[in-house]
Amino acid sequence: DGGITQSPKYLFRKEGQNVTLSCEQNLNHDAMYWYRQDPGQGLRLIYYSQIVNDFQKGDIAEGYSVSREKKESFPLTVTSAQKNPTAFYLCASTSGQGGYEQYFGPGTRLTVT
């Protein structure tokens, strides 16, 4: 059953702690993305990776970090430097070969108190 998985669905952290969100895909897609979504708003791009061992900053990369050591995995770390980390985080992937359609995971809701 192909798709994108994100874990956990809900995550709670104390302020000042780093937290890593998981994203795995078995679609054999080259490109992967992380978005942040705040209530009643659209999707804002945090980081994206077109290929293994390479990634680029999106529109709101400050306070976040990523790695892409394997094609299937693109974890996102929300660091203590992110001023307002509470949000819904979405991971997506695309084949990257002329196809633009991005397939989304179910999302992780992060709450930092």
Added chain:
Amino acid sequence: GESVGLHLPTLSVQEGDNSIINCAYSNSASDYFIWYKQESGKGPQFIIDIRSNMDKRQGQRVTVLLNKTVKHLSLQIAATQPGDSAVYFCAESGDSSYKLIFGSGTRLLVRP
């Protein structure tokens, strides 16, 4: 279709009626456009897409119209059902072959 601040525009339709959701896109270089449906607490789901060399594309109960002259995209849903209630996002490719630029979304409410 674009929201201002924290308030999503909302379209309320009667069950069985047709719905039209509009979107203004920003980049005249965009050659690909896509509509997503997002239910509360879930990831966006693909509905339909269209390339810039077309002005209309139909799917099952959905039609996307593209007007490049005025940079406008619309999604038409025929015979709207309660299960269509969700937030709908348009997205454009912009200058990139890898990134999508998302609009702020429109909430569709279907009245029984």
